[in-house]
Amino acid sequence: MITRIVNAQEGLDEAVSLIKNGELVVFPTETVYGLGANAYDGEAVRKIFEAKGRPQDNPLIVHIASVSDAEKVACDIPDVFYALAEKFMPGALTVVLPKSDLIPDVVTAGGNTVAVRMPDNAVARELISRSFPIAAPSANRSKHVSPTSAAHVYDDLNGRVPLILDGGECEVGIESTVLDLTSGSPVILRPGAVTAEMLAPYLGITPGSGKVIGTAKSPGMKYEHYAPTAEAYAAEDAARAAEFYDRCVQEGKRPVLLFTDCHAAELGARERISLGADVDDFMHSVYSALRTAEKTYDVIIVEALKGEGRAASVMNRVMKAVGGKTV
Numbered sequence: 001m002i003t004r005i006v007n008a009q010e011g012l013d014e015a016v017s018l019i020k021n022g023e024l025v026v027f028p029t030e031t032v033y034g035l036g037a038n039a040y041d042g043e044a045v046r047k048i049f050e051a052k053g054r055p056q057d058n059p060l061i062v063h064i065a066s067v068s069d070a071e072k073v074a075c076d077i078p079d080v081f082y083a084l085a086e087k088f089m090p091g092a093l094t095v096v097l098p099k100s101d102l103i104p105d106v107v108t109a110g111g112n113t114v115a116v117r118m119p120d121n122a123v124a125r126e127l128i129s130r131s132f133p134i135a136a137p138s139a140n141r142s143k144h145v146s147p148t149s150a151a152h153v154y155d156d157l158n159g160r161v162p163l164i165l166d167g168g169e170c171e172v173g174i175e176s177t178v179l180d181l182t183s184g185s186p187v188i189l190r191p192g193a194v195t196a197e198m199l200a201p202y203l204g205i206t207p208g209s210g211k212v213i214g215t216a217k218s219p220g221m222k223y224e225h226y227a228p229t230a231e232a233y234a235a236e237d238a239a240r241a242a243e244f245y246d247r248c249v250q251e252g253k254r255p256v257l258l259f260t261d262c263h264a265a266e267l268g269a270r271e272r273i274s275l276g277a278d279v280d281d282f283m284h285s286v287y288s289a290l291r292t293a294e295k296t297y298d299v300i301i302v303e304a305l306k307g308e309g310r311a312a313s314v315m316n317r318v319m320k321a322v323g324g325k326t327v
């Protein structure tokens with residue numbers, strides 16, 4: 001199969017036809033690129049699992065173009081969903097709801113719940129509104145780092161998908177927050193740019209009340225996602241990272257540091273890929289930096305951010321990328 005990369009706006013008509021014909025389309029979102037198919041068409045959705053090499057027991061997120069679309073793909077929707085939608089949709093929040101009968105089992109890995117998200121990308125929403133709700137995981141080969149540019153997708157899926165809509169770099173840079181509303185009290189299954197602190201007021205939870213949003217594991221989180229092909233470590237301390245780097249050099253390896261600019265002076269002339277100036281820059285650029293690093297270097301040393309909220313969300317992904325290894 002020939003894979004073409006086309007400007008997102010210019011390729012939109014063709015993408016709509018492909019989705020309507022039960023084919024795959026890669027499309028940009030603000031989180032990471034998605035590999036989509038008509039969410040109502042089980043045969044089309046099966047192609048996603050094939051193209052990615054994704055285990056069948058890992059369910060997909062269904063992408064919608066408007067809040068009212070949620071009623072097509074889910075049922076028994078609680079009021080709190082609408083409160084959250086008003087504030088966070090479109091955006092980097094996925095909500096798990098009871099699934100409607102229209103959604104085939106292959107989308108939900110046989111479960112009776114469906115994950116729903118409205119992406120904050122105009123082309124993505126137009127693609128959906130002109131075709132169907134679109135089931136889509138991240139557009140990487142299973143177990144690799146999620147793609148935040150069309151070139152990343154091409155590296156992983158060339159020859160496996162007909163069309164990649166190129167919408168430039170994803171602004172957010174890591175996958176959405178997944179919030180489960182189907183299990184009594186709200187539970188965050190996967191942390192992301194939308195944090196527990198941001199969600200709490202809309203869930204009727206006041207800080208300091210003792211009531212908190214629970215955390216649990218998303219079905220997909222058991223897999224070693226996000227891993228680069230080179231050996232990788234996290235480092236809480238720039239001085240220790242520099243020491244480890246120097247030892248790698250002595251051993252004849254080629255290391256690289258993925259650090260924010262505030263550590264530039266400490267790290268000196270050692271090779272570094274910048275993760276920008278703050279947490280949001282770090283989130284935006286870390287996947288791209290991992291993909292760049294694995295092509296040229298033997299050892300990747302990533303800055304470990306401290307703190308709650310977005311820092312903790314992005315560290316959730318970094319710790320997966322480094323397989324829990326620290327220096």
Ligand code: AMP
Nearest residue numbers: 059060113114115137138175218219220
């Ligand atoms: P990806 O889009 O590749 O990041 O994968 C989608 C993520 O959403 C995975 O971690 C899934 O486990 C999670 N997910 C999708 N559907 C559900 C669901 N019905 N219940 C819980 N988690 C889900």
Ligand code: MG
Nearest residue numbers: 137138146225
């Ligand atoms: Mg993924």
